Structures are given as structure tokens and as C-alpha cells.
Amino acid sequence: MNTSLIEIRLKRITFEAERISSFDFVSADDRSLPGFHPGAHIDLHLQPGMVRSYSLANAAAADPAYYRVAVQREPDGRGGSRWAHDKLRVGDTLWATAPQNDFPLDECASCAIFFVGGIGITPVLPMIRRLDAIGREWRLMYASRSHKETAFTEELRRIDAGRGRVCHFHDSEPGQRLDISATVATLAQTTHVYCCGPTRMIDDFLAATQARNPATVHYERFSATQQAAMEGGFDVVLHKSGARLRVEPGKTILDVLLDNDVTVPYSCCNGVCGSCRTGIIDGQADHRDDFLSDEEKQANQSIMVCCSGARSKTLVLDL
Structure with missing residues (x-):
């Protein structure tokens, strides 16, 4: 087993909403768990070949007693959520990565507004707790299909404490749809805006915030906006060993690497987390991810092997 992984034990499962449960993990050997900042996630190794990223929902701490996802x-x-709900039991042990953060909170902003859809509330919970702790202003615009599908309602009620900072929007109720564009239009340019939710919500958010200072716009996607490149028909050359591997139709680069026992980090398999970022030595990538910026894709210096392919007949990777 990779020694960089942490062995954790499932201590508690809590029903949070229809189809949503939270899972609290503690250290399996009573050692301290690595700390984390708001917005962080861990990668859970649910079973061989099934690794999934989950945001941490409990209050961020330098020495947390547990991790909640x-x-x-x-x-x-893709099967990960079904496996977690159907197979995980209290007392089970899993391996996980230390917390990583691709969706950090900017604590310097005097005010922050969060637009959240469904399970996207998870990374935002520690963010608003942190902003409360340091005396910053914030508001939460939380959209879900219905009240019964809205997770962490009691916790949010306690955090809000009657201040009116949490606004719920239920798509199933007339006149309750969240209008991101109208809300953003009322905000001061110095206000930082955050979004975590399904693809349509992220797309609406980016359209509504395109005129704002990019430094004030923060978001995290659940999944990529493009299909993974599985057309195949090219070779991958491993620069360090010289090995040449054929990527056949129906396979991703990551599939071929794993089939040939090539060790490479990966997690979401959707091109959104950045875990599998790999350097390009030569060749032209067919970028299908939502992690690299347009400038980084144009520079063609790295590729997300979980979802991107090649436009050239050969792609030489820094592996």
C-alpha cells in the first residue's frame, strides 16, 4: 500500500437528506489526522480501481478529530456513490489521501457570496464557519430540488442563527428558482463570489461573472463539460523509460497507463481535480479537462491523462 495514504475508519453515518448521507472517518491507528483549510477534499480509495474525491464538510482545523464527507x-x-451508500458500514477501514485544496477560501475579502447547488454545499460549510470565526460578512444562496433533498439544513440554521444570511431556493416550488445573474448584478465589485454545483449552475455563474475581476471569482465543478477523449489511435511514449504504449479506441491514456502498471496519481477521472496532471515532452494534446486554464492548454506543457487525448500520432509524457 502507498505509504503516503492514510488509513481511516468509518465512525458514523448520518442521513442528511434524500439520497444524501454524511460519513465521519477517524484515524484507524489513533494517530493525528493531517489538518486542512476550508474547501479541501480527500480522495477515498473505496475499493481497487475505485478512487473518488469528496470535499470535507466539517470545520477546518490544524488537528482535526475526524473527516466528514x-x-x-x-x-x-460511475458507481462510487452507490458503493458508498450500499457497502460502507461503521467500523470499515479505507485508505485516503491527505487533504488537498483546489477550491481555497480567500480570507482577505471583506464580503463573500456563495452560490451552491445540491451536494455542492459540502465544501462551503467550513468556509462560512471560518468567515464567521474571523468576522467577515457572507451570504449563502443554496439551491436544491426540494426541501427534502436539501442537506445540512439544521446545521445551516445553527450557523445562520437568525441573521438571514442563508437563503434557500427549491426548483420544485413556483418562483423559487435561483437567479444568479440578477443577484451578481447587485453586488459590489469587491465582493468575492463562489460557486459549487452542477454543470448548468457553474455555466450560469461564469456567464454572470465574466465582467468581474477574475481574482474575486471562485468555483469548483462536479464534472467536466466535455466527454473524455476515447477515440484512441495514437501512441504514448514514456520519456523516462522509453516505453511506447498504444492507446486503442475506447481507452483513455489513464486506462492504458494503469493497464501497463504505470504508477500515476488520479482521482476524479473527470478532468476537474488536477490529480493526474502530467507533463508533456513532445506532441500535441487534445485537452478535454476543466482544470487547466485556456492559457495552460495553449502552452501545451501538461495534460490531464484521465480525460484528454492526443491530436498528434505520438505523445511523449514526462513519466
Whole structure:
């Protein structure tokens, strides 16, 4: 087992909303868990070949007593959420990465507004707790399908404490749809805006904030906006060993690397987390991810091997 992984034990499962449960993990050997900042996630190794990223929902701390993740059961997903809901039991042990953060909170902003859809509330909970702790202004615009599908309502009520900072929007109720564009239009340019939710919400958010200072705009996607490159028909050359691997149709670069016992970090397999970022020595990538910026894609110096392919017949990777 990779020694960089942490062995954790499931201590508690809590029903949070319809199809959503939270899972609290403690250290399996009573050692201290690595600390984390708001917005961080861990990668859970649910079973061989099944690694999933989950945001941490408990209050950020330098020495946390536990890690809490929330999982929404997706019947038509890739299987990770179904496995977690159907197979995980209190007392089970798993391996996980130390917390990583691709969605950090800017604590210097005097005011922050959060636009959240469904399970996207997870990374935002420690953010608003932190902003409360340091005396910053914030508001939460929380959209979900219905009241019964809204997670962490009691916790949010306690955090809000009657201040009116938490606004709920339920798509199933007339006149309750969240209008991101109208809300953003009322905000001062110095206000930092955050979004975590499904693809459509992120797209609406980016359209509404395109005229704002990019330094004040923060978001995290659940999944990529493009299909993974699986057309195949090219070779991958490993620069360090010289090995040449054929990527056949129906396979991603990551599939081929793993099939040939090439060790490479990976997590989401959707091109959004950045875990599998790999350097390019030569060749032209077909970028399908939502992690690299347009400038980084144009520079063609790295590739997300989980979802991107090649426009050239050969792609030489820094592996």
C-alpha cells in the first residue's frame, strides 16, 4: 500500500437528506489526522480501481478529530456513490489521501457570496464557519430540488442563527428558482463570489461573472463539460523509460497507463481535480479537462491523462 495514504475508519453515518448521507472517518491507528483549510477534499480509495474525491464538510482545523464527507447517491453515476451508500458500514477501514485544496477560501475579502447547488454545499460549510470565526460578512444562496433533498439544513440554521444570511431556493416550488445573474448584478465589485454545483449552475455563474475581476471569482465543478477523449489511435511514449504504449479506441491514456502498471496519481477521472496532471515532452494534446486554464492548454506543457487525448500520432509524457 502507498505509504503516503492514510488509513481511516468509518465512525458514523448520518442521513442528511434524500439520497444524501454524511460519513465521519477517524484515524484507524489513533494517530493525528493531517489538518486542512476550508474547501479541501480527500480522495477515498473505496475499493481497487475505485478512487473518488469528496470535499470535507466539517470545520477546518490544524488537528482535526475526524473527516466528514457527504455522498449523494447517483443511480446513473460511475458507481462510487452507490458503493458508498450500499457497502460502507461503521467500523470499515479505507485508505485516503491527505487533504488537498483546489477550491481555497480567500480570507482577505471583506464580503463573500456563495452560490451552491445540491451536494455542492459540502465544501462551503467550513468556509462560512471560518468567515464567521474571523468576522467577515457572507451570504449563502443554496439551491436544491426540494426541501427534502436539501442537506445540512439544521446545521445551516445553527450557523445562520437568525441573521438571514442563508437563503434557500427549491426548483420544485413556483418562483423559487435561483437567479444568479440578477443577484451578481447587485453586488459590489469587491465582493468575492463562489460557486459549487452542477454543470448548468457553474455555466450560469461564469456567464454572470465574466465582467468581474477574475481574482474575486471562485468555483469548483462536479464534472467536466466535455466527454473524455476515447477515440484512441495514437501512441504514448514514456520519456523516462522509453516505453511506447498504444492507446486503442475506447481507452483513455489513464486506462492504458494503469493497464501497463504505470504508477500515476488520479482521482476524479473527470478532468476537474488536477490529480493526474502530467507533463508533456513532445506532441500535441487534445485537452478535454476543466482544470487547466485556456492559457495552460495553449502552452501545451501538461495534460490531464484521465480525460484528454492526443491530436498528434505520438505523445511523449514526462513519466
